[in-house]
Amino acid sequence: MVLLTPDDSSRSLAERTGAHSDIVTVTSREQISPNLVQVELTHREIEKFAGTAGNDVMVRVNHDGNYVRRRYSVRSVDAASTSMRLWISTAHHGPGAAWASSINAGDRVDLIGPRGKIALDERADWHLFVGDLTALGAFYRLAESVEAPGRVIFVVELDSIDDAVTPVLDEGIGPTAIFIERRSRALGDPSALLSALAAFDVPDGEGHAYLFGEFSTVRTIKTALLDRGFEESSISLKAFWRAGRQNAEHGEPPKEEI
Numbered sequence: 001m002v003l004l005t006p007d008d009s010s011r012s013l014a015e016r017t018g019a020h021s022d023i024v025t026v027t028s029r030e031q032i033s034p035n036l037v038q039v040e041l042t043h044r045e046i047e048k049f050a051g052t053a054g055n056d057v058m059v060r061v062n063h064d065g066n067y068v069r070r071r072y073s074v075r076s077v078d079a080a081s082t083s084m085r086l087w088i089s090t091a092h093h094g095p096g097a098a099w100a101s102s103i104n105a106g107d108r109v110d111l112i113g114p115r116g117k118i119a120l121d122e123r124a125d126w127h128l129f130v131g132d133l134t135a136l137g138a139f140y141r142l143a144e145s146v147e148a149p150g151r152v153i154f155v156v157e158l159d160s161i162d163d164a165v166t167p168v169l170d171e172g173i174g175p176t177a178i179f180i181e182r183r184s185r186a187l188g189d190p191s192a193l194l195s196a197l198a199a200f201d202v203p204d205g206e207g208h209a210y211l212f213g214e215f216s217t218v219r220t221i222k223t224a225l226l227d228r229g230f231e232e233s234s235i236s237l238k239a240f241w242r243a244g245r246q247n248a249e250h251g252e253p254p255k256e257e258i
């Protein structure tokens with residue numbers, strides 16, 4: 001069946017959240033590293049869906065005959081070619097990962113966007129991005145919007161070091177990247193990220209930390225940064241997924257304590 005119009009639920013969710021809803025077309029799917037797929041989407045008004053750096057979009061995907069929404073950060077948008085790119089982690093089994101692994105050019109997608117409230121802190125002299133593979137798209141779009149002479153620091157845990165793809169940064173931006181391979185550590189174990197952060201001297205000036213990734217990990221990292229003297233207002237945190245739990249139908253990880 002060819003999708004011609006968004007589902008009524010998508011229209012009303014978009015209305016409630018001040019976003020846009022429509023059917024967009026897949027132009028390509030490319031495996032850019034062992035666990036990362038780039039999906040390119042097109043729509044005549046793609047910029048409206050892409051919002052600003054830090055925003056994401058919601059896709060409606062079929063899950064055993066039922067529909068769920070999954071959220072993916074916009075990696076980049078190109079108004080001239082009316083296209084946007086998403087970077088999607090496929091290192092696990094779930095409806096979103098299955099969708100990203102199986103779509104093809106020409107497929108149509110029920111899309112809502114822009115979503116999300118976290119934006120670049122324009123006042124910061126340096127920006128610290130901590131998380132995992134699911135966060136790379138958001139981290140790199142944010143970092144690419146930093147103006148010289150800003151500094152960007154990435155501390156990212158990956159299932160495979162071959163997933164350590166890099167961004168294209170303006171000249172004059174001082175980048176530091178620490179990629180850590182997960183090896184035998186369990187999903188949701190923050191110890192490697194904590195060790196990497198502990199060994200890292202933060203630069204002088206005002207900094208802002210962006211913590212995106214696994215639910216418990218990002219919370220633990222936030223506590224470690226607060227202990228280290230970060231102000232609450234200098235930390236932006238978003239749980240993207242939760243170890244051992246499926247994201248809910250609306251695309252967010254469950255927040256209740258177990």
Ligand SMILES: Cc1cc2nc3c(=O)[nH]c(=O)nc-3n(C[C@H](O)[C@H](O)[C@H](O)COP(=O)(O)OP(=O)(O)OC[C@H]3O[C@@H](n4cnc5c(N)ncnc54)[C@H](O)[C@@H]3O)c2cc1C
Nearest residue numbers: 072073088089092094095096097134240241244245246247
């Ligand atoms: C605002 C926002 C932005 C996001 N942006 C991106 C993005 O740009 N790219 C991206 O890849 N993801 C992104 N995510 C995360 C993505 O939406 C979730 O990982 C989503 O749950 C994947 O859905 P799924 O259906 O594949 O798996 P689910 O149905 O959610 O989970 C199935 C199982 O897989 C496990 N699992 C889920 N994700 C992972 C993972 N990454 N690694 C290991 N195990 C996992 C779960 O614990 C569960 O056991 C974002 C999430 C949010 C809320």
